Each structure stands twice: as structure tokens, then as C-alpha cells.
Amino acid sequence: MRPLWLTLLLAGGRGRLGLVVGATAAVTSLLLVAASIARLPRTYLRQGTDGLVGVVAEPGTRPGVVLALLLMTVPLLLLLDQAVRLGSTARIRRAEALRVAGATAGDLRRWGAAEVGLTALVGGLLGVPLWLLLRLALLEPVGGSGALLPDDAGPGWWTWPVAAAVAAYGALVGARSTAGPEGRSRAGGRRPRPWWLLPLAALVVLAWRDELLVSDVGVVLLVVLLTLTLALLAPTVAYLAAGVLVGRAASAAALLAGRRLVADPGPAGRAAAAAGAVGVTLGVVPVFIGSLTAQAAAGDRDYYVLPAVGAGICALVALLVIAASLAVHSTETVLVRRRELATLVATGVPATVVSDSQRLECLLVTVPLAVLGSLVGSVGYAVLAADLAGSTAEVLVGLGSTAAVSVLACWLATAVLRPWVRDAVGPENLRTV
Known part of the structure; x- marks a missing residue:
């Protein structure tokens, strides 16, 4: 036994x-x-x-x-x-x-x-x-x-x-x-509740207190509140991005992915909740290194560049984990609904449409949130450094690199799980018992 x-x-x-x-x-x-x-x-x-x-x-x-x-x-x-x-x-x-x-x-x-x-x-x-x-x-x-x-x-x-x-x-x-x-939709197409406004309001209050921003405690609070705001914003971003895609869908895969997110954006948004914070890191790093290279002494550059590069590498690893988490969620959603999807495939829809919709769902949730975080991080740091005009190239590098690595992470994660998705839409899943 x-x-x-x-x-x-x-x-x-x-x-x-x-x-x-x-x-x-x-x-x-x-x-x-x-x-x-x-x-x-x-x-x-x-x-x-x-x-x-x-x-x-x-x-x-x-x-x-x-x-x-x-x-x-x-x-x-x-x-x-x-x-x-x-x-x-x-x-x-x-x-x-x-x-x-x-x-x-x-x-x-x-x-x-x-x-x-x-x-x-x-x-x-x-x-x-x-x-x-x-x-x-x-x-x-x-x-x-x-x-x-x-x-x-x-x-x-x-x-x-x-x-x-x-x-x-x-x-x-x-x-x-x-x-x-x-695996059952509980949102019913309802827009996610704006819980992100609470930490955002606290963040605005903190930004008005200059004496807090220059202290260690203030900086820690700033990072925590910004991370929490972006995490709670994830379902809303997924809902809005999916709504835009559904209105302009030109393929069955796009329609499947968009409708699935509009119906229930919460679980997918929670799976990718940390993508915004990763985007902030990937946005800040090039602006920080560029500012450091232009203004700091050689000793300061040696002191700060290595940790900045290390933070960027950690952010890339974290983004891969986020994409894997979202791919696991999407695959589980497909497995729960395998009878409906197998019926769809049996009527003539190619099985690749289902796997493509899974990848699109991952991209819809991850890329907009990560790019938004990168924009907030890069522009915010450039404003704090009083060098927004001189940091345009670094801001663009941060946005482009964040979008590129987000897309790559989603492609890799969904490619690994694709065999399970194809098995889920096989004809053996048409049985009713």
C-alpha cells in the first residue's frame, strides 16, 4: 500500500x-x-x-x-x-x-x-x-x-x-x-476592478514629498508601490488589449485569444503580473548606464555598471519565468476546454489555430504591460535625472529591447508546451464520458 x-x-x-x-x-x-x-x-x-x-x-x-x-x-x-x-x-x-x-x-x-x-x-x-x-x-x-x-x-x-x-x-x-x-469564466466580460488606483494614489502622494524621495525608506516605498500598481494593473491591460484585438481580428487565432481574455482577463493578468516590474527594470537600465557614462567619474562607473548589468540579466530571467507561468496557465485553459476545442478542430479548423491563439494570448498579456513598465521606468528615471531630452536614444533602446525580449520569451515558452496543446485537440477528446 x-x-x-x-x-x-x-x-x-x-x-x-x-x-x-x-x-x-x-x-x-x-x-x-x-x-x-x-x-x-x-x-x-x-x-x-x-x-x-x-x-x-x-x-x-x-x-x-x-x-x-x-x-x-x-x-x-x-x-x-x-x-x-x-x-x-x-x-x-x-x-x-x-x-x-x-x-x-x-x-x-x-x-x-x-x-x-x-x-x-x-x-x-x-x-x-x-x-x-x-x-x-x-x-x-x-x-x-x-x-x-x-x-x-x-x-x-x-x-x-x-x-x-x-x-x-x-x-x-x-x-x-x-x-x-x-477553468470557468467568472468575469463574464466585465471590466476588471481598478484596484491599481489605490497604490497609484499612494505613489502620487509619495512623489509630492521630496523629503521622502531622497531617503532610503522613500526609495523602497517608491519601488514597492510602483511594482504593486503595475501588478494590479495587469488584468486591466490584458482586457483592454484583448478588446482592441477582438475589434480588429483578421484571423481565427486572434479572435480566440481576444475573446478568451475579454471573457476572463483576471487569471492571465495575475500570471503575468510581474511583467510590468520587469519592464521598469529593462527601461531604467539603459538610461541609467547612459547617464552614468556621460556624467560620472571612472570610479563611479566601475561601482554601478556591474550591478546595473546584473539587474538587467535578472530581469531577463524573470521575464522567461513570467512567460512560462503564462504559458502554463494558457495550456491548462486549453486542457480544461479540450472537448470544445477538439470539436472545433473536428469541424475543419486547423489545430495550429489553437496553438497560435495560445501564443497570441501570451503576447497580449505580457508585451503591453512590459512595454508600459519600460516606458514608466525609462522616462521616469530620465525626468528624475533632469536629462529627458538627452536620454531619448536610451529610452528607445529600453522600449525596443523590452518588446523584443517579451516576444521572444512568449515564443519560447509556448513552443515548449505546444505538444500538450496539440494532444488536447485530438479526436480522442471528443468523447462525452
């Missing part, structure tokens, strides 16, 4: 198991890196080739590095949220069978929490050796400027609370995923 813990681990299938464990392990390792840096004393003085990179060694810039690491976990958490929803159809059938057998809504939530929480705990524990491997890589000096992580400090006792917090978050996501049937 299979033990209960193994039954819980494999209940959602091996695909979901791998995604949840991978996402939680990566989140745990990043949080442990952030904890290692956060625990450095303010008097830590090792800097240069035998110490740390300047932005990590300096107490004034260290909180920004920790915040950046925390923000890097957001795309992975969104991927976890989508991975938990894999196998929606089988999960709905199992939940309905348990309800018939007498299970209450509370029982189902506890089952979901235990199922995903145990998987997330495994990922959290595997994140510790992953952090050790990451630590070995970050101990190497980068470009003669020092290492990114201290060799004489670590997360210490924070290791186990971090792993437990990741498992608790997984349990919360698991409990929420059993709250109701998945």
Missing part, C-alpha cells in the same frame, strides 16, 4: 510536482541569499577583489540589493500559483466525488493545503542545498570588483523559518485552489 505522504505528493501528477518543487526550491534559495546579505552588520568593511561588490558592502545600498532579491521571487511565486492549478479537470472531478461522499468545503481546503504544502515543504528543504550551490557561484569575484555574497556569513537560524514560510505559502495556495471550480 502506498503511504499517505507519497499519495499527497503524487496526487496532482508528476508535472505539477516538478513545477511546485522547482519553484519553491528556487524561492527558498533566493530568500536565503537575501537573508545572508541582510544579516551583515553595518560595520562590515570587506570590499574590493578580496571582499564584496560595492553595492553589497555599502550599508546604504545593501537594502536595495535585498529588495531586488525579494522582488525576484515574485515571478517564481506566480509560477507556483499557476502550477498548483495544473490538472484542474481531474481535481474538480475528485472534489465533486469527495463532496458526494460527504466532504465539506473545509475538508477540501485542508486536503488542498496538505497536498500542496507537503510538496512545497519538499521544495523548501531542497532549496537549502540549492542555496549552497548558488553560494559557491556568488563567492567568485565578478570582474575584479569583489564577490556578490560574503564567505563568512550566511542565513544562520533564518534557514528553517524561511523553508517553513515557503511551505506555509504553498499550503495557502493549495487551500485557495480548492475554493471553487477552475
Whole structure:
């Protein structure tokens, strides 16, 4: 007989198991890196080739590095949220069978929490050796400027609370995923609620307080509020972009993608919620480097250029994770509706139309939001640097590169998942039982 813990681990299938464990392990390792840096004393003085990179060694810039690491976990958490929803159809059938057998809504939530929480705990524990491997890589000096992580400090006792917090978050996501049937449109074509106005109002108030903007706390608040505004704006951007596409659709794939988003933009918008923050980073980096090259001394350029390039690389990786999260959501949507789509294909619509609509849906949600974030980041930084006229080329570079890498990320993610989409529209899915 299979033990209960193994039954819980494999209940959602091996695909979901791998995604949840991978996402939680990566989140745990990043949080442990952030904890290692956060625990450095303010008097830590090792800097240069035998110490740390300047932005990590300096107490004034260290909180920004920790915040950046925390923000890097957001795309992975969104991927976890989508991975938990894999196998929606089988999960709905199992939940309905348990309800018939007498299970209450509370029982189902506890089952979901235990199922995903145990998987997330495994990922959290595997994140510790992953952090050790990451630590070995970050101990190497980068470009003669020092290492990114201290060799004489670590997360210490924070290791186990971090792993437990990741498992608790997984349990919360698991409990929420059993709250109701998945794959059904609940928005009914209704425009998403403008919750993004709340952090935007706080952002406007903060912008009027000059004394806050020049402080470390003010800068952190600015970044958090801007990230939250763009994240909450994602469903609205998806809804508006899909509405424009539906009105001008010239192909069946465009009509399918647009109608699907107009009917229910919330889940897709949440899957790509971090794309705006990634766009901000990709927009700021070229303007920042251009301004630094033109105005700063050689020592300042060496101090800041390497971290800026590193931030850009991290943003590219995050964008790939976001595209993968959105592709997982879109593929799951296709699998839930495979009978309807298989019927559509059986009537003569090419199967490529379905996969093309999936790619278009990914592009509709990701590219406009990322480009909007890039515009806000590049223009905003140029205004703060009082050099908007002289930064036109850098702003255009930021916008173009953001659009290009967003399109590329969506193409790669949907290409990997295309075989599952084609299987979902096969004639064997026409059966009614």
C-alpha cells in the first residue's frame, strides 16, 4: 500500500510536482541569499577583489540589493500559483466525488493545503542545498570588483523559518485552489476592478514629498508601490488589449485569444503580473548606464555598471519565468476546454489555430504591460535625472529591447508546451464520458 505522504505528493501528477518543487526550491534559495546579505552588520568593511561588490558592502545600498532579491521571487511565486492549478479537470472531478461522499468545503481546503504544502515543504528543504550551490557561484569575484555574497556569513537560524514560510505559502495556495471550480469564466466580460488606483494614489502622494524621495525608506516605498500598481494593473491591460484585438481580428487565432481574455482577463493578468516590474527594470537600465557614462567619474562607473548589468540579466530571467507561468496557465485553459476545442478542430479548423491563439494570448498579456513598465521606468528615471531630452536614444533602446525580449520569451515558452496543446485537440477528446 502506498503511504499517505507519497499519495499527497503524487496526487496532482508528476508535472505539477516538478513545477511546485522547482519553484519553491528556487524561492527558498533566493530568500536565503537575501537573508545572508541582510544579516551583515553595518560595520562590515570587506570590499574590493578580496571582499564584496560595492553595492553589497555599502550599508546604504545593501537594502536595495535585498529588495531586488525579494522582488525576484515574485515571478517564481506566480509560477507556483499557476502550477498548483495544473490538472484542474481531474481535481474538480475528485472534489465533486469527495463532496458526494460527504466532504465539506473545509475538508477540501485542508486536503488542498496538505497536498500542496507537503510538496512545497519538499521544495523548501531542497532549496537549502540549492542555496549552497548558488553560494559557491556568488563567492567568485565578478570582474575584479569583489564577490556578490560574503564567505563568512550566511542565513544562520533564518534557514528553517524561511523553508517553513515557503511551505506555509504553498499550503495557502493549495487551500485557495480548492475554493471553487477552475477553468470557468467568472468575469463574464466585465471590466476588471481598478484596484491599481489605490497604490497609484499612494505613489502620487509619495512623489509630492521630496523629503521622502531622497531617503532610503522613500526609495523602497517608491519601488514597492510602483511594482504593486503595475501588478494590479495587469488584468486591466490584458482586457483592454484583448478588446482592441477582438475589434480588429483578421484571423481565427486572434479572435480566440481576444475573446478568451475579454471573457476572463483576471487569471492571465495575475500570471503575468510581474511583467510590468520587469519592464521598469529593462527601461531604467539603459538610461541609467547612459547617464552614468556621460556624467560620472571612472570610479563611479566601475561601482554601478556591474550591478546595473546584473539587474538587467535578472530581469531577463524573470521575464522567461513570467512567460512560462503564462504559458502554463494558457495550456491548462486549453486542457480544461479540450472537448470544445477538439470539436472545433473536428469541424475543419486547423489545430495550429489553437496553438497560435495560445501564443497570441501570451503576447497580449505580457508585451503591453512590459512595454508600459519600460516606458514608466525609462522616462521616469530620465525626468528624475533632469536629462529627458538627452536620454531619448536610451529610452528607445529600453522600449525596443523590452518588446523584443517579451516576444521572444512568449515564443519560447509556448513552443515548449505546444505538444500538450496539440494532444488536447485530438479526436480522442471528443468523447462525452
